[in-house]
Amino acid sequence: MSETTNLNHSNALLEVRDLSISVEDAEILHHVDLDVDAGQCLVLMGPNGAGKTTLGHAIMGDAAYTVDGGTIDFDGEDLTDLSADKRALAGIFLSYQAPVEIPGVPLYSFLRTICQKRPELKMSARQFRQRVRELAAELDMDPGYLTRELNVGFSGGEKKKVEMLQLLLLQPKLAILDETDSGLDVDALAIVSKGIETYRRECKGALIIITHNTRILERVEVDRVAVMVDGRIVEHGGPSLIADIDERGFEAFEAREPKEA
Amino acid sequence: MSAFEKTLAGVDAARAQTWNWLAINETTLEVPGNPEPVALDLPSWARDVRLVAGAEAQGWLDELTSEPLLGASTADEAASILAYLGDVEGEALDVSAASLLCEEGAWGEATIIAAGSAPTTGNTCRLSLRKGASATVDILVARPEDAIHVQSFGATLAEDATLALRVWILGAATTTLAIACDLVGARARFTSELRYLGAAEETIDITYDVRQLGRNTEAEIGASGVLEGSAEKTLRASIDLVRGCKGSKGSESETVLVAGEGVRNKTLPVILCSEDDVQGDHGATIGSLSLEQTGFLASRGLSEADIVALAGQAVIDDAASALGDVALAEIVGWTRAARGPEASAQAADAGALIHGTFCDVPGEEV
Amino acid sequence: MSEASAPRKRSEVADVDRSLYDFVKSEEGYERFDDGLSEEIVREISAKKDEPEWMLDLRLRSLEIYEKTPMPKNWGPSIEGLDMAHISTYVTSGADQATSWEDVPDDIKDTFERLGIPEAERTSLAGVGAQYDSELVYHNMREEVAELGVVYSGIEEALHEGWEDVIRAHFMKLVPPTDHKFAALHGAVWSGGSFVYVPAGVTVPYPLQSYFRLNAAGAGQFEHTLIIVEPGADLHFIEGCSAPKYNVANLHAGCVELFVGKGARLRYSTIENWSKNMYNLNTKRARVEEDGAIEWVSGSFGSHVSYLYPSSLLMGARSSCEFTGITFAGGGQDLDTGCKVHLAAPDTRASVATKSISKGGGVSTFRSSVVVTPKAERAKVSVSCQSLMLDDESRSDTIPAMDVRSASAQVGHEATIGRISDDTIAYLMSRGIGEDEARTMVVNGFAEPISKELPLEYAVEMNNLIKLEMEGAIG
Incomplete structure (x- = not known):
């Protein structure tokens, strides 16, 4: 099931090479290689604590994660030394597992500001309101949220919807969805899945879906699967790997030697 | 003008005080003096409303108020008061008072907008809410960077009365804001949201003084703001859970984003409590974002x-x-x-x- | 008060002996200075101690400052019941300071036996100082600790034994007599206390403990504690205090000055159980250099009135302060306690966690100040205080002040006040626990985060004190 040969082609949208990451002096990721092509959907799976979230945040450039070695190339550019905001403007989006509360900042002001940072999204106030209205309707969101403080007092499901709204508004080239499915009820999960479909259809964007639950994948067309255990990618494969994991769990992978890149 | 300069001491004093070296207990204020004081004529219900701007500051406001606005809401007819300050042609000083009485079960509103270019503005807003009455009060301070606004606010709530106070301070060289609220009747409820933006050398000085006297009353004070440049802000917020107010809840929360190298942010969040069957809490987050x-x-x-x-x-x-x-x-x-x-x-x-x-x-x- | 009580067993929480702290020994044959304060008395104390000239000057200057400094009028508990004209500032048994308990007069030895000091010394301490009224009666340190170069003695002895220059450079430099009225009083009439010097790089393996017992009625205790922990050194110092109850006012105006060097650590623990006629107007301050750490653990149970705010000056980069405190105010008590933290260097850290309990008409006030200066880039502060009201005749106030002048600092504060929920009591009772026991259990649980910071036997002592207070009937 080895697809390591894939890693050598050079037209990938995202190229992670030999990436080691530490948090507060503890190394979490060890020599990770990962490629995602434009428009491709990669599912990153693994048990709790494997380092999946760390990889997502490291690709985003979160300052809390220190790069000990390796590179991250995106769209032909080396991003390794760029701050998170510059990476975001280059077209990377990370949907947080636990979206952060920002007291004092109304959702409206926030959305308007992040749009205005992207010249390709320049639109009039009227167009902006219309766009947001469409997206809110699609995500079954109460427009009243727009005047509320960003994520403050929002339920888990509401926070995730607001993340999806930003995904669809910003139309990034690569979206990393970190456990977007966790803690959602059936209805919210359906709405989020619909949002992911819309993103794939309309933005033709690439996706990294981080999850340890295969449920959300039922409605998404998956191109590739990578399995992470103990800070290493231990397996690459096609969508059929998902069924394997469903059946056998992660234990089968944990015993294996890490894959050499 | 300097002949009429006046210094007001003991402005916005905290109900419970602390070390004087912190210079946080109260403030002083330079204002134009008043050559022709007037006697403020108010109905007794308005005179009974407690105010906490301080004797000197309140005296100064009162003797400058010649035509107090009065509103009374009844169950049949809602009163709405709009006090608009600062836009008096050629006048350096614009001081007013707005008093609102909401009769039993009535609803009323008051809006105070200090926005014009007069160098000094001041306002006193007095509210009395009878049983089951409710009111909304909005205060906006959007003044030029060299102007002063002095705001005093007091409210008395009878049982089941509800008051929602919202304040925005966008700008002024100096804004002082003194808010007193007495929750006298059972189940009276006071919520207040304050948002402010301080920039350059601006000074914002705020005192909240809430007394919870009735049973099962609720008070919720929220304040958040951004301080840029060398802005200075002081917030004294006192909730007094007075013996007898069983079942009451009082909470204060504050978020301050300190965004300028010269900023000074002072906070004195006080909870006084002489009743056991209550919940009081306070939370503050001050400084840079996490x-x-x-x-x-x-x-x-x-x-x-x-x-x-x-x-x-x-x-x-x-x-x-x-x-x-x-x-x-x-x-x-x-x-x-x-x-x-x-x-x-x-x-x-x-x-x-x-x-x-x-x-x-x-x-x-x- | 039962004279016949057996030495207490610290390990048994249930075994509380009310006479533990409240017993009086005869003052017969003691030297007692006249009540009140005068230049003559100050000169007499100084002469008695055969002090250097500069110390007498400091005393006289302090007296002047005391006389012209007013008490703050706008805050703090009343001290109207305290009349300096009826306080004797100096009382001594006349006993020489001993280095063996065998040489301590029987009455006094019995006092400290009952308080468990010699026993603690044998089992868990590196050294002990015991002060009785105005003078130290016992001071001893384990030989192996002395061999490390650690000095632990009375201030007076240290002055005469080659430490005069060091003491002169530090004494009342952190807490100057101008600080407040009772700091000035302390400067004028201080007597006894401890001098500790820990050389660079030395870790003192066990705590040192000083115990202060005020036996005399209508007297004041003014001990001075000066601790210098040199760079890289580490010390845990424990302070205990108690007194029998009298119907006249007693005064405690001690002063603690702590100098924590670069990369050094000092933990300063106090269990204060003054009797309820005591005015406890104590001043404690620490100055911390680069990478140094001060840790305060403070339990306030006794006194009629307390003003107590250990203060930490974080002067060096990355220095830190941890303050853990509990205050239990019962009937007739007005305890104004808390802390002050001054962050004046980059990357400094402070964390404050306090609990207070009010019962039987007691008044507990948490008062604090956190000042973050512009130099304190990236400073982090968290303050949390919780107050428990046990009935509706008591009072609990929270008065924290914060002054933040650094844009990159982060200051968080939270306070809650409430009572034990009925649900909690109902739940415990449903498991067969009696109501009183359930309440004591909840209060002990409330105090747990503090007691776990104390050495085991002190934690047990604190639980005993809580149990005592909860039983309520104590005079």
């Missing part, structure tokens, strides 16, 4: 400078969307003068939100 917050905002493409600008804009947008057409023109005008055309355009957009949803703006084809 690494987690800046990381999240950065992941959406915002630089550090963008984040500070967003936080300031957020205060303006919030005022614009909440106050809407009542004060939108003032907010947009103030924002244009203080923060430029882009910020004012965004404020105008935010103002459109007041109309129920963010999409259906009257007069605009969708």
Whole structure:
């Protein structure tokens, strides 16, 4: 099931090479290689604590994660030394597992500001309101949220919807969805899945879906699967790997030697 | 003018005081003197409302108030008071008083807008809410960078009365705000949201003094703001859970984003408690945003400078969307003068939100 | 008060002996200075101690400052019941300071036996100082600790034994007599206390403990504690205090000055159980250099009135302060306690966690100040205080002040006030626990985060004190 040969082609949208990451002096990721092509959907799976979230945040450039070695190339550019905001403007989006509360900042002001940072999204106030209205309707969101403080007092499901709204508004080239499915009820999960479909259809964007639950994948067309255990990618494969994991769990992978890149 | 300069001492004094070396207990205020004091004529219900601006400051406000506004809401007819300050042609001083009585079960509202260019403005707002009455009070301070606004506010709530107070302080060289609220009757409820934006050398001085006397009363004070440049802000917030107020809850929460190297932020959040069957709490977060917050905002493409600008804009947008057409023109005008055309355009957009949803703006084809 | 009580067993929480602290020994044959305060008395104290000239000057200057400094009028508990004209500032048994308990007069030895000091010394301490009224009666340190170069003695002895220059450079430099009225009083009439010097790089393996017992009625105790922990050194110092109850006012105006060097650590633990006629107007301050750490653990149970705010000056980069405190105010008590933290260097850290309990008409006030200066870049502060009201005749106030002048600092504060929920009591009772026991259990649980910071036997002592207070009947 080895697809390591894939890693050598050079037209990938995202190229992670030999990436080691530490948090507060503890190394979490060890020599990770990962490629995602434009428009491709990669599912990153693994048990709790494997380092999946760390990889997502490291690709985003979160300052809390220190790069000990390796590179991250995106769209032909080396991003390794760029701050998170510059990476975001280059077209990377990370949907947080636990979206952060920002007291004092109304959702409206926030959305308007992040749009205005992207010249390709320049639109009039009227167009902006219309766009947001469409997206809110699609995500079954109460427009009243727009005047509320960003994520403050929002339920888990509401926070995730607001993340999806930003995904669809910003139309990034690569979206990393970190456990977007966790803690959602059936209805919210359906709405989020619909949002992911819309993103794939309309933005033709690439996706990294981080999850340890295969449920959300039922409605998404998956191109590739990578399995992470103990800070290493231990397996690459096609969508059929998902069924394997469903059946056998992660234990089968944990015993294996890490894959050499 | 200097002949009439006057220094008011003991302004906005905290109910429970602490070390004097902290210089936090109270403030002083330089104001123009008053050559022709008038005797303020108020109905007894208004005279009974407790105020906490301090004897000197309140005396100064009162003797400058020649025509107090009065409103009375009844169950049949709601009163709405609008006090508009600062826009008096050729006058250096504009001081007013607005008093609102809400009879049993009635609803009323008061809006105080200090926005014009007069160097000094002041206002006293007195509220008395009878049984089951409710009221909404909005106060906006959007004044030029060299102007002073002195605000005093007091309310007395009988049983089941509800008061929602919202305050936005966008700008002024000095703003002082003294808020007193007595929850006298059972189940009376007071909520207050204060948002402020301090820039340059501006000074914002705020005192809350809430007494919970009745059973099962609730008080919720929220304050949040952004301080840029060398702005200085003091917030004294006291909740007094008085013996006998069984079942009452009082809470204060404050968030301050310190975004300027010269900023000074002083906070004295006091909870006084002489009753056991109560819940009192206070929380404050002061300083820079957490690494987690800046990381999240950065992941959406915002630089550090963008984040500070967003936080300031957020205060303006919030005022614009909440106050809407009542004060939108003032907010947009103030924002244009203080923060430029882009910020004012965004404020105008935010103002459109007041109309129920963010999409259906009257007069605009969708 | 039962004279016949057996030495207490610290390990048994249930075994509380009310006479533990409240017993009086005869003052017969003691030297007692006249009540009140005068230049003559100050000169007499100084002469008695055969002090250097500069110390007498400091005393006289302090007296002047005391006389012209007013008490703050706008805050703090009343001290109207305290009349300096009826306080003797100096009382001594006349006993020489001993280095063996065998040489301590029987009455006094019995006092400290009952308080468990010699026993603690044998089992868990590196050294002990015991002060009785105005003078130290016992001071001893384990030989192996002395061999490390650690000095632990009375201030007076240290002055005469080659430490005069060091003491002169530090004594009342952190807490100058101008600080407040009772700091000035302390400067004028201080007597006894401890001098501790820990050389660079030395870790003192066990705590040192000083115990202060005020036996005389209508007297004041003014001990001075000066601790210098040199760079890289580490010390845990424990302070205990108690007194029998009288119907006249007693005064405690001690002063603690702590100098924590670069990369050094000092933990300063106090269990204060003054009797309820005591005015406890104590001043404690620490100055911390680069990478140094001060840790305060403070339990306030006794006294009629307390003003107590250990203060930490974080002067060096990355220095830190941890303050853990509990205050239990019962009937007739007005305890104004808390802390002050001054962050004046980059990357400094402070964390404050306090609990207070009010019962039987007692008044507990948490008062604090956190000042973050512009130099304190990236400073982090968290303050949390929780107050428990046990009935509706008591009072609990929270008065924290914060002054933040650094844009990159982060200051968090939270406070809650409430009572034990009925649900909690109902739940415990449903498991067969009696109501009183359930309440004591909840209060002990409330105090747990503090007691776990104390050495075991002190934690047990604190639980005993809580149990005592909860039983309520104590005079």
